[in-house]
Amino acid sequence: xxxxxxxxxxxxxxxxxxxxxxxxxxxxxxxxxxxxxxxxxxxxxxxxxxxxxxxxxxxxxxxxxxxxxxxxxxxxxxxxxxxxxxxxxxxxxxxxxxxxxxxxxxxxxxxxxxxxxxxxxxxxxxxxxxxxxxxxxxxxxxxxxxxxxxxxxxxxxxxxxxxxxxxxxxxxxxxxxxxxxxxxxxxxxxxxxxxxxxxxxxxxxxxxxxxxxxxxxxxxxxxxxxxxxxxxxxxxxxxxxxxxxxxxxxxxxxxxxxxxxxxxxxxxxxxxxxxxxxxxxxxxxxxxxxxxxxxxxxxxxxxxxxxxxxxxxxxxxxxxxxxxxxxxxxxxxxxxxxxxxxxxxxxxxxxxxxxxxxxxxxxxxxxxxxxxxxxxxxxxxxxxxxxxxxxxxxxxxxxxxxxxxxxxxxxxxxxxxxxxxxxxxxxxxxxxxxxxxxxxxxxxxxxxxxxxxxxxxxxxxxxxxxxxxxxxxxxxxxxxxxxxxxxxxxxxxxxxxxxxxxxxxxxxxxxxxxxxxxxxxxxxxxxxxxxxxxxxxxxxxxx
Amino acid sequence: xxxxxxxxxxxxxxxxxxxxxxxxxxxxxxxxxxxxxxxxxxxxxxxxxxxxxxxxxxxxxxxxxxxxxxxxxxxxxxxxxxxxxxxxxxxxxxxxxxxxxxxxxxxxxxxxxxxxxxxxxxxxxxxxxxxxxxxxxxxxxxxxxxxxxxxxxxxxxxxxxxxxxxxxxxxxxxxxxxxxxxxxxxxxxxxxxxxxxxxxxxxxxxxxxxxxxxxxxxxxxxxxxxxxxxxxxxxxxxxxxxxxxxxxxxxxxxxxxxxxxxxxxxxxxxxxxxxxxxxxxxxxxxxxxxxxxxxxxxxxxxxxxxxxxxxxxxxxxxxxxxxxxxxxxxxxxxxxxxxxxxxxxxxxxxxxxxxxxxxxxxxxxxxxxxxxxxxxxxxxxxxxxxxxxxxxxxxxxxxxxxxxxxxxxxxxxxxxxxxxxxxxxxxxxxxxxxxxxxxxxxxxxxx
Numbered sequence: 001x002x003x004x005x006x007x008x009x010x011x012x013x014x015x016x017x018x019x020x021x022x023x024x025x026x027x028x029x030x031x032x033x034x035x036x037x038x039x040x041x042x043x044x045x046x047x048x049x050x051x052x053x054x055x056x057x058x059x060x061x062x063x064x065x066x067x068x069x070x071x072x073x074x075x076x077x078x079x080x081x082x083x084x085x086x087x088x089x090x091x092x093x094x095x096x097x098x099x100x101x102x103x104x105x106x107x108x109x110x111x112x113x114x115x116x117x118x119x120x121x122x123x124x125x126x127x128x129x130x131x132x133x134x135x136x137x138x139x140x141x142x143x144x145x146x147x148x149x150x151x152x153x154x155x156x157x158x159x160x161x162x163x164x165x166x167x168x169x170x171x172x173x174x175x176x177x178x179x180x181x182x183x184x185x186x187x188x189x190x191x192x193x194x195x196x197x198x199x200x201x202x203x204x205x206x207x208x209x210x211x212x213x214x215x216x217x218x219x220x221x222x223x224x225x226x227x228x229x230x231x232x233x234x235x236x237x238x239x240x241x242x243x244x245x246x247x248x249x250x251x252x253x254x255x256x257x258x259x260x261x262x263x264x265x266x267x268x269x270x271x272x273x274x275x276x277x278x279x280x281x282x283x284x285x286x287x288x289x290x291x292x293x294x295x296x297x298x299x300x301x302x303x304x305x306x307x308x309x310x311x312x313x314x315x316x317x318x319x320x321x322x323x324x325x326x327x328x329x330x331x332x333x334x335x336x337x338x339x340x341x342x343x344x345x346x347x348x349x350x351x352x353x354x355x356x357x358x359x360x361x362x363x364x365x366x367x368x369x370x371x372x373x374x375x376x377x378x379x380x381x382x383x384x385x386x387x388x389x390x391x392x393x394x395x396x397x398x399x400x401x402x403x404x405x406x407x408x409x410x411x412x413x414x415x416x417x418x419x420x421x422x423x424x425x426x427x428x429x430x431x432x433x434x435x436x437x438x439x440x441x442x443x444x445x446x447x448x449x450x451x452x453x454x455x456x457x458x459x460x461x462x463x464x465x466x467x468x469x470x471x472x473x474x475x476x477x478x479x480x481x482x483x484x485x486x487x488x489x490x491x492x493x494x495x496x497x498x499x500x501x502x503x504x505x506x507x508x509x510x511x512x513x514x515x516x517x518x519x520x521x522x523x524x525x526x527x528x529x530x531x532x533x534x535x536x537x538x539x540x541x542x543x
Numbered sequence: 544x545x546x547x548x549x550x551x552x553x554x555x556x557x558x559x560x561x562x563x564x565x566x567x568x569x570x571x572x573x574x575x576x577x578x579x580x581x582x583x584x585x586x587x588x589x590x591x592x593x594x595x596x597x598x599x600x601x602x603x604x605x606x607x608x609x610x611x612x613x614x615x616x617x618x619x620x621x622x623x624x625x626x627x628x629x630x631x632x633x634x635x636x637x638x639x640x641x642x643x644x645x646x647x648x649x650x651x652x653x654x655x656x657x658x659x660x661x662x663x664x665x666x667x668x669x670x671x672x673x674x675x676x677x678x679x680x681x682x683x684x685x686x687x688x689x690x691x692x693x694x695x696x697x698x699x700x701x702x703x704x705x706x707x708x709x710x711x712x713x714x715x716x717x718x719x720x721x722x723x724x725x726x727x728x729x730x731x732x733x734x735x736x737x738x739x740x741x742x743x744x745x746x747x748x749x750x751x752x753x754x755x756x757x758x759x760x761x762x763x764x765x766x767x768x769x770x771x772x773x774x775x776x777x778x779x780x781x782x783x784x785x786x787x788x789x790x791x792x793x794x795x796x797x798x799x800x801x802x803x804x805x806x807x808x809x810x811x812x813x814x815x816x817x818x819x820x821x822x823x824x825x826x827x828x829x830x831x832x833x834x835x836x837x838x839x840x841x842x843x844x845x846x847x848x849x850x851x852x853x854x855x856x857x858x859x860x861x862x863x864x865x866x867x868x869x870x871x872x873x874x875x876x877x878x879x880x881x882x883x884x885x886x887x888x889x890x891x892x893x894x895x896x897x898x899x900x901x902x903x904x905x906x907x908x909x910x911x912x913x914x915x916x917x918x919x920x921x922x923x924x925x926x927x928x929x930x931x932x933x934x935x936x937x938x939x940x941x942x943x944x945x946x947x948x949x950x951x952x953x954x955x956x957x958x959x960x961x962x963x964x965x966x967x968x969x970x971x972x973x974x975x976x977x978x979x980x981x982x983x984x985x986x987x988x989x990x
Contacts, residue, residue, distance in 0.1 A: 217980040221988055248980045266982035462885045463924070496980070498889070502969070502987045503976040506929035543928070 054196040057183050059538035060236055060517035061525050062202035067184075072129035072161050074185060074193040076108040081178070084133030084165060093143035095171050096134060098286050103178045107185050108193065127161040129195060132181055134174050135167045142170045146281075146351045147238060147288050149488065154203035157181060159195055175288040176202065176236055183541070206474070208426075208450055208489030209519040210239030210292070211512060213504075216246035216303070217496030219270040224501040226283050231509050233287040234542055235516035240284055241356060241491055243294045244272070247302035252277075252295075256345050257338075259307035277349060292409065293350045295342075296358025298328035298393050310334060313373060315366040326366020330393035331376040339400050347404035354426065355401055359419075360411035362390050391419035398422055409450070415442055428491070429453050436477035443483035451490035455515050457508060458495040466535070467528055470514035475523070489519055510539045554582075554618065557604060560590040561597050569775050570595050570661060570712050572914065577626035580604060582618055595712040599625065599659055606967065629900070629915030631876060632945040633662030633716070634938060636930075639669035639727065640922030642694040647927045649707050654935055654973050656711035658942035663708050664780060664917055666718045667696070673727040675701075675719075679769045680762075686730035701773060716833065717774045719766070720782025722752035722817050734758055737797065739790040750790020754817035755800040764824050771828040778850070779825060783843075784835035786814050815843040822846065833876065839868055850874045850914060856882065862903040869909035877916035881941050883934065884921040890978060892961065893954055896940035901949070915945050935975035936965040 054067040081100035083090050091097065142151070155168040155177035166177040180202065185195045211232055213220065229240065244252050250264030251271045265271045272280075284291050297304075305312035305325050310332070312325035329335050346355060364386040367373045373389070382388040394414050401408050402422060409426040416438075421427075426448045429438045435453035442449040454472045469492070475484050492515040494508050513535060517525065525531075563575075578591035578600035589600040603625065607618050634655055636643060652663060667675050673687030674695045685691045696704075708715045729736040729749050734756070736749040753759050770779065788810040791797045797813070806812040818838055825832050826846060833850040851868045853861050853875055861879035868875045880898045895918075901910045918941040920934055939961055943951065951957075958978065966983035968975040974987060 218977055219982055219986060221986060223988060249982070267984070270982055270986065459888045460886050462887065498977060498979065500977050500987065502974045503929070503932035506932065 054184055054186075054198060056533055057186065057537050057541070058180065059183070059513060059534050060520040061522075061534065062180060062200045063205075063522055064201040066199045068197040070197045071126050071194045072159070072197065073126040074107075074129050074195060076193065078128075078130060079104075079108075079193075080131050082131055082133055084135035084167075087133075087135040087137075087141075088139055089134070089136040089141040089143055089171060089174075093136075093141060093171065095143050095286055096136075096174060099175055099178055100134075103182050106182050126194065129159070129164060130162050132164045132166055132178075134178075135165060136169070136171060136174060137167060138169045140170075142172065146285050147172050147290050148353055149207055149290075151207075151238075151288070153207075153236075153238065153288070155180075155200075157198070157200040157202070159184065159198045161197075164195075172238075172288045173203075175233070176204075179234060179236065183538075204236065204238075204520045205522060206487075206489035206519045208239055208491075209237050209516065210241045210450070210489070210491035211237055211508070212241040212243055212452070212491050212493040212495075214243045214246065214494065214496030214499070215251055215272070216243065216249050218500035219249065219251055219266055220496075220504065221501055222272075222276055222279065224504055225280055227505060228508065229280075229284050229287055229289055231505070231512075231542060232289055234538075235509075235513050236520050237512075237516055238288055239290045239292060239489075239491065240280075241292050241294060241493075242280075243296065243356075243495075245303060246296060246300045250303040250307065254342070254345060255349075256341050257308060260304060261307065263307035264303040274349065281351065290352045290354075291350060292352050292354050292356050293346065294356035294358055294409075295346060296356075296360065296411075297339075297397065298330060298390065299360065299362035300358060301328050304328070308338065311338060313366050313370050316369040316371065319371075324366075326370075327362050328393070329370075329373070330367075330389055330396075331373055335393075336396055336400065339397060343397075343401050343404060343406075347401070347406050354407040354409050356409040356428075357394070357397055357401065357414075358411060359390075359394055359414035360430070361413070364390075387417035390414075391417055394419040398425065412438060412442070415445070415447065421447060424448065426450055426488070430456075430493070432456070439474075439477040439487060440479050440483070443477075443479055443486040447486065449487050451487060452493050455490060455492040456495070457492050457511050457515075458497065458499060460507065466511045466514040469511065470518060470528065470531055471526070472518060473523065474518070490515065492516075509542060510535055513538060554585075554587050557587045557589055559597050559601070560588065561592070561594055562590070563593045566594055569709055570714050571777060572630055572714075574630075574661075574712075575626075576630075576659075576661065576712070578603075578623075580607075580621060580623040580625070582607070582621040584620070587618075595661075596626075598656070598712040599627075602657060602659060606964075627659070627661075627946045628948060629913070629945045631662055631915030631917075632660050632942065633664045633876070633915070633917035634660050634934075635664040635666055635878070635917050635919040635921075637666045637669065637920065637922030637925070638674055638696070639666065639672050641926035642672065642674055642689055643922075643930065644927055645696070645700050645703065647930055648704055650931065650973070651934065652704070652708050652711055652713055654931075654968065654975075655713055657968065657971070657973075658939050659946050660938075660942055661712055662714045662716055662915075662917065663704075664716050664718060664919075665704070666720065666780075666921075668727060669720060669724045670726040673731065677766065677769060679765050680731060682731035683728060684731070687727040698773070705775065714776045714778075715774060716776050716778050716780050717770060718780035718782055719770060720780075720784065720835075721763070721821065722754060722814065723784065723786035724782060725752050728752075732762060735762055737790050737794055740793040740795065743795075746793075748790075750794075751786050752817065753797075754791075754813055755797055759817075760820055760824070763821060767821075767825055767828060767830075771825075771830050778831045778833055780833045780852070781818075781821060781825065781838075782835060783814075783818055783838040784854070785837070788814075811841040815841055818843045822849075836864060836868070839871070839873065840864075845873065847872060848874070850876055852876045852878060852917075854878045854882075854919070856880055865900070865913065866903040866905050866909070869903075869905055869912040872912070874912045874914050876914055878919050881916060881918045882921065883918050883937055883941075884923070884925060886933065890958075892937045892940040892978065895937065896944060896954065896957055897952070898941075898944055899949065900944070916941070918942075931974040932976035935968060935973060936961055936978065939964060 055065055081104055089096055151172045152169040153172045153176050155173035157177050158165045168174040168177055185193055188194055249266045250260050253261045253271045253273050261271045281291050313327055313329040314321045315324050315326050367386055398408055407424050409428055412427055412429050415427045427442045428450045429435050430452045432453045439449055451474050455469055474487055474490055492512045499507060574595045575592045576595045576599050578596040580600050581588045591597040591600055607621060608616055610616050672689045673683050676684045676695050676697050684695050688695045705715050735752060737751055737753040738745040739748045739750050791810055831848055833852055836851055836853050839851045851873045853864045856879035865875050877900045881895055900913055900916055918938045962978050965975050969983050969987050970985050
């Protein structure tokens with residue numbers, strides 16, 4: 001139950017939103033047949049009133065928070081988000097200007113009291129907070145740049161009268177700090193906006209905190225993607241892993257190869273034009289979110305074959321082509337000619353330093369059936385080890401993509417099948433079975449890793465599964481300090497077999513929020529009761 | 544010649560013929576929903592015995608109309624004879640675990656009609672909240688709703704739901720579940736719930752309705768008097784499930800009562816004592832009742848026309864329960880395998896579809912006692928943010944199982960039709976989720 005007060009939530013809001021019944025609702029809050037394994041304390045309104053602290057509204061929990069009982073009042077008609085003196089960013093910084101407007105709207109937008117009120121300020125006891133000053137400290141604030149893996153997202157927030165100060169090295173930290181500040185502002189019983197005096201020092205535990213969206217199994221309209229980017233920003237996620245094409249459809253409209261989407265998209269309107277793609281990238285950038293596209297090959301490419309003849313391997317049966325196709329054909333030169341041209345486009349369209357090249361779940365049966373491929377295997381001395389053929393393809397692809405000065409991300413099979421990777425290739429660990437062991441292997445080989453295995457959010461189940469996502473400890477794998485440093489973060493994946501715009505948002509949020517805190521907050525932030533309290537408040541705020 | 548239309552003469556009228564008069568009544572368990580649809584050159588006729596059949600036929604007709612690449616609407620020559628396999632085809636919504644705004648309920652009724660569901664089982668109050676505004680006991684919602692101003696159903700709201708349902712041939716069966724599942728009743732009705740004890744002193748915590756005080760029965764009589772008037776359907780659902788005896792056991796007055804009545808340590812007898820009196824009260828108000836299976840399982844003395852609602856599903860036990868209930872001569876409703884709130888990964892609609900309500904050991908007379916069933920969407924994890932995609936098109940599998948012939952079971956064919964129907968739902972503005980990979984001509988815009 002959520003109070004209808006929009007984003008600025010007050011104690012009153014918390015009170016109203018809670019069940020006003022005795023404390024022991026425990027046993028009976030479960031329905032028919034549900035095994036009585038969970039005990040959800042439903043606090044009474046009175047209890048919460050006494051216990052609620054400003055931290056109860058923060059998600060993810062900052063590294064270091066001090067709040068004080070003294071409250072400051074904000075008047076929507078007068079309060080301003082401004083550039084502070086000494087900031088290397090000013091009014092010319094579009095990214096911050098946009099953020100100021102956005103966060104003002106989040107804090108006060110639902111209020112009808114933004115115009116001058118009639119009651120004089122003197123009637124209130126609390127001192128007024130007039131401004132939040134944002135000070136960017138690095139010489140180059142990064143206003144017009146794209147965020148990257150090494151971006152500095154740390155910030156320091158001091159809320160005290162008459163002016164609050166948000167300091168960050170780069171604009172990326174300021175964005176994180178603005179989100180946190182907006183979470184501290186709440187409304188009281190009378191509708192006044194208040195914020196507790198506080199000091200916050202914050203930075204992310206992991207640098208790569210991503211969400212994977214799949215726009216091939218189902219097309220996702222732009223609006224859906226953009227709404228999701230907003231939600232990501234509320235949760236301090238900073239990577240959108242865009243699994244844009246796959247077997248079922250090819251919605252990416254390529255400039256060099258327009259037939260790919262002409263023939264491969266579900267239908268002519270279910271595509272992403274270059275304008276759409278630019279919009280997503282810029283929308284993300286303004287929220288400090290990197291967009292890493294994934295063009296998964298050589299498997300997962302059925303839809304590519306519709307618009308590109310002689311790319312996929314023709315499968316054979318008894319010496320004859322069957323008419324069906326398998327993975328990309330690794331033995332033809334034309335395959336690599338295509339990849340050179342295709343990835344030249346991708347490298348220029350997507351500004352991030354990394355491109356995800358996929359490499360998962362390659363089914364060898366079609367290759368095995370094809371006489372040309374078999375001949376090639378013999379010529380290369382690969383024997384019957386088709387993993388070697390896959391690695392041969394992948395290595396060529398990595399070289400091509402490297403030549404465009406892009407780093408690569410790959411799924412774990414590429415590493416498992418012993419392809420020769422570049423030293424800065426990032427391996428994404430996704431197979432649930434014994435993933436800790438895989439993390440040890442990947443980092444043990446000196447490679448960077450990103451964890452997804454325990455965070456496949458498309459695997460829905462009954463009940464509060466957010467708890468199991470929250471309880472994952474990414475560094476729980478055997479390895480040295482040096483190895484642990486190579487785990488740069490993780491990604492919650494929402495594969496699209498059963499997901500489209502009709503159910504994406506409720507399926508992803510707030511479950512992904514659990515992953516968001518695990519990747520941002522300190523490793524000792526593990527208390528489920530406290531997390532439940534904060535996450536339910538955060539969820540109401542997201543509504 | 545260019546002017547020659549490639550189509551037959553455009554059809555301009557669907558004639559609807561209803562033989563039994565009566566547009567202003569309410570549908571009931573015995574309503575006839577059969578219809579015949581005949582589409583041929585120059586004539587389209589929908590005939591039904593009652594208006595309820597006409598509604599079903601109109602829905603079918605609307606599903607036959609197609610549109611070609613040029614945008615022309617067309618319909619094939621068709622002959623349809625249709626009637627439901629089961630007369631009670633319901634959907635349960637829970638507005639206590641989470642409040643559902645009126646528009647969500649009304650939209651659900653619309654989609655129920657598209658699926659030929661004909662019963663809205665409104666599990667309106669429960670432990671977490673009491674959103675029903677009672678004219679007799681206004682304090683119940685004042686003190687028991689999540690927010691007495693915003694998270695309530697006024698008398699006007701309730702009337703709106705009932706009429707919106709009626710116009711779609713849907714019965715509204717309200718459930719006021721007692722004696723358990725009543726924590727939210729406590730704040731507005733002091734003395735109603737059993738005070739639990741810790742040792743010799745009340746602990747401050749409450750349990751089920753107190754069955755040993757007269758005030759309870761006075762209260763229940765007054766409340767159900769009101770409920771009987773507000774809800775026109777002949778049936779009321781009285782709940783009676785999951786009564787936790789711990790609190791009763793802790794209360795010394797209740798223990799004394801148990802001794803006096805000679806119930807020993809068998810608290811099921813105390814539960815039966817309450818339920819018996821409740822059923823008598825409701826009967827005297829001229830209503831029939833539906834109860835959850837525990838009431839039958841605990842040997843409560845029931846009227847022969849009681850309907851037992853089978854919901855427990857541990858290892859297909861429900862088929863055995865269906866056999867027991869019908870063998871004892873009671874009518875049965877099946878919900879056990881249709882708890883749609885229990886989500887899981889993949890195409891779980893298939894499991895719901897494969898259910899065969901009559902696959903239990905019993906003679907034809909027993910099978911005839913199965914009135915139908917209900918898909919349940921309990922509200923612990925459901926509110927307006929996820930209700931529609933979670934309900935549809937999954938509930939459609941239950942709808943077909945309850946309407947169509949028992950031989951209609953082919954999953955591949957069902958997939959094709961249900962996937963197509965899901966696209967139709969999208970076209971009608973319903974946020975129904977996908978069954979599997981693919982697309983619809985009109986995708987949902989996204990929010």
